[in-house]
Amino acid sequence: MEKEVLKINVAIMGAGLAGLAAAITLEENGINPSIYEKRSQVGDRFFNCELLLSVLSKPIDDAIKYFAEEHKIFLQPQSNIRKLIIHSENNSAEITGHLGFTNLRGRAENSFEKQLEKQVNSKIHFNSQKSYEELLHAYSHVILATGDATYATKITEYDVDLTVTLKGAIIDGNFDIDTVEAWLNHKFAPLGYSYLIPITQQKANIVIAYPDYPENQKYDINKLWENFLDEIAVIIGQNFKMKRDFEVTRYIIGKSKYPRIGNTFLVGNNFGSIMPFLGFGQVASLLTGIYAAHDICGLGDYTELTSKLVSSYHESLTLRRTLEKLDNAKLDILVKGLKGKVGQKVFNGEFNYLKLISKLLP
Ligand SMILES: Cc1cc2nc3c(=O)[nH]c(=O)nc-3n(C[C@H](O)[C@H](O)[C@H](O)COP(=O)(O)OP(=O)(O)OC[C@H]3O[C@@H](n4cnc5c(N)ncnc54)[C@H](O)[C@@H]3O)c2cc1C
Structure with a gap:
């Protein structure tokens, strides 16, 4: 009798950043996964613009170059960021240099997820209603890439460190394509942050983002939003028109205790890719997808490969907890301190100052 050969067949649940990065890497190594996406197309969510900031992804300086050269994943940003203006209530610091990139997400033709889709040959099953359990029984390996912690909390211990409310909109006006503005101001983002990305x-x-802590429940989101719009009008000095807006509630920032359970790999936000300090998760999401694929292809161990991301998560959480202790007066001092050479060094230098600061904090 012929021996039955045990075959590796991989299901990817979720065709977002992490899932599609996993698919590209598996294909590169000779495995064609089956991809299950609950929506009717890739990127079928609200349209927004996100950031890749070098200072937050160290030692990766240029994420676009890194993914192309090291992982054959090709992404085109929307623009290069050459100026970052950080505002507090009464201060502003301008930092210049090659600071990172802006990129589109969601329904935009050139969104990162749509760019990744073009690099995938395997079939994507849209409108999927397959449960994780069904996939687990049908495949030798499952990559959980659903972009939220629903399954992660079901199948492993998942520490939710905070949830965040985000409100955003697309506005019309005149903008410098290479200048991003960010605000640390409790008047419109209590214990959080706000930003404008051209x-x-x-x-x-434009977006405000703040944690759903009990002390923040007293705020009316519409009032905070109005305060932010007033600030935007003053800062950009124009009457702008507001278009599509969106709201995301209880966006989970947390980490699964185990990155891998049996032959299930938790990637992207299921793994804990969103760095709590300022909510950046794109680089880590792509990396976890790539690393899960490497493990399945025998090129590394997922737990070991992701260990640096786990450290980064904890450092980022320390920075967040410290930021939360600063009232507007202290944020003014912080932003004042970022003026001139200090800000330039922190954002442009080779050295990972944020890591150092997080290590020095109690
Ligand atoms: C408003 C906002 C702004 C942000 N800004 C930034 C930023 O500037 N910089 C940054 O680095 N990060 C930012 N982030 C975080 C970043 O977007 C995420 O970390 C990243 O997209 C997570 O990638 P992912 O692959 O885990 O999930 P996603 O890319 O969201 O993909 C998940 C996919 O899984 C699908 N799915 C869900 N459930 C199922 C199911 N049951 N079956 C099948 N498919 C399913 C979804 O439809 C989706 O296609 C932001 C997040 C938000 C919400």
Whole structure:
């Protein structure tokens, strides 16, 4: 009798950043996964513009170059960030240099997820209603890439460190395509942050994001939003028109205790890719997808490969907890301190100052 050969067949649940990065890497190594996406197309969610900031992804300085050269994953950003203006209530610091990139997400034609989809040959099963359990029984390996912690909390211990409310909109006006503005100001983002990312010279994405802590429940989101719009009007000095807006509630920032359970790999936000300090998760999401694929292909051990991301997560959480202790007066001092050479060094230098600071904090 012929021996039955045990075959590796991989299901990827979720065709977002982590899932598609996993698919590209598996294909590169000779495995064609089956991809299950619950929506009717890749990126079928609200349109927004996100950031890749070098200072937050050290030692990776240039994420676009890194993914192309090291992992054959090719991404085109929307623009290069050459200026970052950080505002507090009464201060502003301008930092210049090659600071990172802006990139589109969601429904935009050139969103990162749509760019990744073009690099995948395997079939994507859209409108999927397959449960994790069904996939687990049908495949030798499952990559859980659903972009939320629903399954992660079901199948492993998942520490939720905070949840965040985000409100955003696309506005019309005149913008410098290479300048991003960020605010640390409790008047519109209590214990959180706000930002303006240009999409084109005529369009920008504005967002406020703040944690859902009990002490923040007293705030009315519409009032905070109005305060932010007033600030935007003053800062950009124009009457702008607001277009599409979106709201995300209880966005989970947390980490699964185990990155791998049996032959299931938790990737992207299921793994704990969102760095709690300022909510950045794109680089870590792509990396976890790549690392899960490497493990399945025998090129490394997922737990070991992701160990640096786990350390980064904890350092980032320490920075967040410290930021939360600062009232507007202290944030003014912080932003004042970032003016001039200090800010330039922190954002442009080779050295990972944020890591050092997080290590020095109690
Ligand atoms: C408003 C906002 C702004 C952000 N800004 C930044 C930023 O500037 N910089 C940054 O680095 N990060 C940012 N982030 C975080 C970043 O977007 C995420 O970390 C990243 O997208 C997570 O990638 P992922 O692959 O885990 O999930 P996603 O890319 O969201 O993909 C998950 C996919 O799984 C699908 N799915 C869900 N459930 C199922 C199911 N049951 N079956 C099948 N498919 C399913 C979804 O439809 C989706 O296609 C932001 C997040 C938000 C919400």
